[in-house]
Amino acid sequence: MAFGAKTAAMPDTSTPSYDAHLNMPGHLLRRCHQIGVAIFMRECQAYDLTPLQFVVLSTLADRGSMDHATLAGAAALDRTTVAVVVKNLAERGLLLSQRSENDRRAKIVSITQEGRALFDASLPAVHSAQEKILEPLSQEDQRKFLDFLSVLAVENNLLSRAPQATPSKR
Numbered sequence: 001m002a003f004g005a006k007t008a009a010m011p012d013t014s015t016p017s018y019d020a021h022l023n024m025p026g027h028l029l030r031r032c033h034q035i036g037v038a039i040f041m042r043e044c045q046a047y048d049l050t051p052l053q054f055v056v057l058s059t060l061a062d063r064g065s066m067d068h069a070t071l072a073g074a075a076a077l078d079r080t081t082v083a084v085v086v087k088n089l090a091e092r093g094l095l096l097s098q099r100s101e102n103d104r105r106a107k108i109v110s111i112t113q114e115g116r117a118l119f120d121a122s123l124p125a126v127h128s129a130q131e132k133i134l135e136p137l138s139q140e141d142q143r144k145f146l147d148f149l150s151v152l153a154v155e156n157n158l159l160s161r162a163p164q165a166t167p168s169k170r
Helices: 018-022 025-043 051-063 068-075 079-091 113-134 139-155
Strands: 095-099 107-111
Touching: 018 025, 025 051, 025 113, 051 068, 051 079, 051 095, 051 107, 051 113, 068 079, 068 107, 079 095, 107 113, 113 139
Parallel strands: none
Antiparallel strands: 095 107
16 A cells, blocks of 8 residues: 555454554554664664664764763663763774763763764765665655654654753754
8 A cells, every 4th residue: 555545544453463463553663663773784784883873973973072961862862872872982983982071970972083984984875774764665755754753753752761852052
């Protein structure tokens, strides 16, 4: 069935059915995430980057240095995940994490020249992965799908364990 076509209502889950559960929005989103990660990993294999590592590099490349908590909010990741990703990228020399001069409890994270070079070099592969994820849809349906995903993400943001923070103006 085409994306733009009228779809059936939510499956009837009052009578347990394995197939009905496979068509629930949560399961389909999880499957699409699984597929998206697999495509990303295949396309970005040469750069040895995961999607989470890329989003951390991207956030720092776009917004500059920031503390872990701000990075977590900007990238919509929980603080524990940010700490692990930053540690792994710092071990590779792609990030620098230093104690804040203003708040000794906070660590300021910045992207290194090597990190910026890897980020820039990986962009074509990342864009290719995004195109491959959307490839089954027509151009019009791709725009609609992204619009729908954006609405779901924005409207349900506060329900997340790691809500995305509104960016502050620099």
